[in-house]
Amino acid sequence: MSSATIGAPYIRLDGRAKVTGAAKYAAEFKVSNVAQGVIVTSTIANGKITRIDTTAAESAPGVVTILTPSNAPRLPKNGEAGVNPPAGRRLQLLQTADVHYNNQPIAVVVAESLEEAYLAAALITVRYQVDAPKLDFEAGFAEAHPGKNKVPPMLSEGNVPEGFESAEVRVDQVYTTPMENHNPMEPHATIAAWDGEMLTLHDSTQYIFGVKQSVAKTLGIPNDNVRVLCPFTGGGFGSKGSTWSHVVLAAMAAKVAKRPVKISLARSQMFGPVGGRPQTHQHITLGAKHDGTLTAIRHDCYSHTSMIEDFVEPSSSATRMLYEAPVITTSQKLVPLAVGTPTFQRAPGEATGTFALEVAMDELAEQVKMDPIELRLKNYAEADPTSHKPFSGKHLRECYKQGAATFGWSKRQSAPRSQREGHLLIGHGMATATYPANRSQAEAAVRFEANGRVTVISGTQDLGTGTYTIMAQVAAATLGMPIDLVDAELGDTKMPQGPVSGGSQTAASVTPAVQAAAQQAVLKLVTLEIGNQASPFHNLQPDELDFKGGKLFRKAAPESGIAFTEVVKRNNNQPVEAKGSAEPSESTEEFSQHSWGAVFAEVSVDETLGTARVRRLTAVYDVGTLLNERTAKSQLIGGLVWATGLVLEEETHIDKVTGRPVNNNLAEYHVPVNLDLGDIDVAALNIPDKNFEPLGARGVGEIGITGAAAAIANAIYNAVGKRVRELPITPDKLMA
Amino acid sequence: MYPFSFQRADAADTAVDALAHGKNAKLLGGGTNLVDLMKQGVERPSELIDINRLPLAEITELPDGGLRLGATARNSDTASHPLVRTRYPMLAQSILAGASAQLRNMATDGGNLLQRTRCYYFYDTAYEQCNKRKPGSGCAAINGYNRVHGILGTSAECIATHPSDMCVALAALDAVVRVRGPRGERRIPFSEFHRLPGNTPQIETSLRADELILSIDLPKSPYAEHSHYLKVRDRASYAFALVSVAAAIEVEHGSIRSVRIAMGGVAHKPWRAEAAEKLLIGKPANEGSYRAAAELALVNAKTYEHNAFKVPMAKQSIVRALTIAAGEQA
């Protein structure tokens, strides 16, 4: 068996467990004596509960307990002690009778079985004092506010009036994107079990340590009393990055019931209580010279938030770094609505923002009669145009070039409506993709086992993305061992701490820690051996020894090494383990860190019926080192698939009277199906970015959804000559 | 879910008997709609009578050259049956345009007829208003989000649509529904099977509560391949129709000898455009005639806040479906 290499397309280590059902998701853990909890949610969007009648429910078969605002355990600071975004959000924990959005948790029914819990939940009657809910997004613009968020509300570079006055052509348009809800296959679920003062949570999350801390703080118990386990997450996409109400409610219900309680959200409860992507209204003005040189960019954004918490969808963030222009001015404002608090959804900001900006660029290309790639090259940013820092790595030119060649861009007809096939009009479009490269402090451990295997451990998460696989792969590559001899463990707060799996940072944060831990573990083998009289290496200097292929050997005599199992044996059969950690170094502050890509789309449009189909997508990315070509590409492909839904299908509709999401199920909330997708061809340049992190990998989770919606929208325009600036582009909007 | 008792019937008579004597009893076909609605708390039968073991799964030829679809024949089996594919290809197309392969494998032909509307407000009991679910409570859709709702034959009490694709083809093919009740068998012409909402939207069909569908009978059809089912939807598969059209046409020496047009996604029942059909008889088989027919078919359309697009979409779909159905006929 040869030693593992970084980048090799190993199959997912957990693949077999997943397809055979052996992989256990949060709700599947067998916990003895567990009772079933069901959350009851509000049916109004604004007001107060005046009475909850649980009489019938309490006498229903199998009911264990019912928690309502009148009897739920009181929490410190009304349940707000743990509010510390992004991990801790403002939750609905039955501490008050106030209702701030429709579908808000207002009670928990615990019963012996799920069916009994649902029946009892249906028997509860609730009376409200109903106040008019704020639901009109546009009507809120006048009173919109910047929000208390890290995103600066308004930023300007350069002399704004001058920038627009010197423009010879302009694009001045509004682009909108709708409210959306994440719908990972696995709905959020928690099992809470108390053992005295100790709380164990099996939770489906993107951030076990965040859950641990938020729950401890919210309940007012020591952090060390909470353990969170999550070996598998059935998709999260941002909706599981925060601790939402059901997690704490499960812990509260388990305390009251004096036995473990399991709560699994119903699909309809994914619409409101656990976040979603806010709708955006984006006003873009581009000023340019006739030769395409940008003189000014303005990008003013409104997005909605809830009445209880500010969440900004920073749609303008990519505008601040994507193109060179003497003037770049952006703003972000919030419109509070009586809906559930929005949250991070795959590429928050960039997904919606690159749609607007990259369609605007297409409009400009048409006005100045330039090829869309030429226009982008004309305004290529060699350094970050607003922070003025150099980029840690940027090979976007190569992405355009390679993508155009693979796609056959040169054959595109720039005039709309020039390609027809029977009833269909064919169009081609392109756009730029970009997403920041993020990374945080992470810890890992590597252990040499007595049986000759190696275990690599980190308290991180695998959202289906391949974390297990790349942890093992990087450990194996560092140790010069075959990947088959390495086991990976994650998803337990007893393990060394990993960061939130959000912002595409898991790989870039955890794998350097794994690498460091592997190096530390080897050092430990070395130290043990040179200190041990029984060892052939006794009293040698550490730098005289090396480790490869499972063997410790003298550099001077590589053929005569000893297996690490011998070291373990000499260590009283105790496995040899060491921890390692990694964090962004100060030098990374010197760089602006982003990933890049070029996306090309071919669509067919039946304009009589209004239906658009994506025939093929070609995308080339500069995302640094690919740690595992297979898992990385499947992330990028997944992003492109979602982008197809973003541009053509997805939208949560809110009933304007009650504020309730009307299409709160997967029959009516449309995500792409296989037939919606054409050929998807993804390539990555695989150029390491060592300015960013030691392995040179920038993360691949989110960039795939950026730019692609614009590429498809631009292709639709090229096909039919009609610009639809409101997503999603459904048949009613496209029909001639 | 509300508790219910469960029994299996093995003969049509016992099923009818159980239905007539049970209180609040319902028949269980594939369960793809009924069980969903029970989980939602919309349907609350006290008794379920499983009819999947009745000998009603056969598809058989009728003496007149027609075809009999047994009530418990699966949608998938129906769509792939050689006689359905050759004599009624439009029916196969319509079934395959609906739901997903897994659902069609479970769904029965009888159940398909009786599937209930996908109106959001009907489906979600959190809404106080829905005349279909709670007679007299009002209609939340009329002033709510009504993009998927009806434009023909609606009433002030209900604007819901019938969601079936299969039924649109059956309406165009003049199918007959054969049913059995305590007083024996009767035959209901397809056009009389589903009802308009009027002021009793909770009553959706002319089937009585104690009747069992035995079969759907298709008369001999002159159309065969001169027919087409067109479905417009928000994604390429696995979505209900925004608008659909079942069109069949016989052309002789360039002029139209006979024609059938039925629409889905527009009304509380599969909508036959009879006046438009009449208009076309004897006319040249060309786009101008189809357009005139489409205009007439939608002349009485009434639209709501979010569904005005359905009118042009329906017209354009009629023209397209007729054009494809006419094909190369001389």
Ligand SMILES: Cc1cc2nc3c(=O)[nH]c(=O)nc-3n(C[C@H](O)[C@H](O)[C@H](O)COP(=O)(O)OP(=O)(O)OC[C@H]3O[C@@H](n4cnc5c(N)ncnc54)[C@H](O)[C@@H]3O)c2cc1C
């Ligand atoms: C996600 C989803 C998407 C779908 N998409 C589509 C679509 O695009 N197009 C489409 O046309 N359909 C679609 N469907 C609906 C599907 O076609 C129906 O659910 C199915 O046809 C119902 O058949 P069934 O046998 O499962 O009925 P059941 O659910 O078993 O029964 C439905 C009703 O019929 C009654 N019933 C059943 N058999 C008889 C009988 N022999 N006599 C009297 N009463 C009877 C039952 O009592 C019940 O009231 C979709 C369904 C789902 C869940």
Ligand code: SF4
């Ligand atoms: S349209 Fe009909 S089904 Fe829908 S809410 Fe109104 S009454 Fe109910």
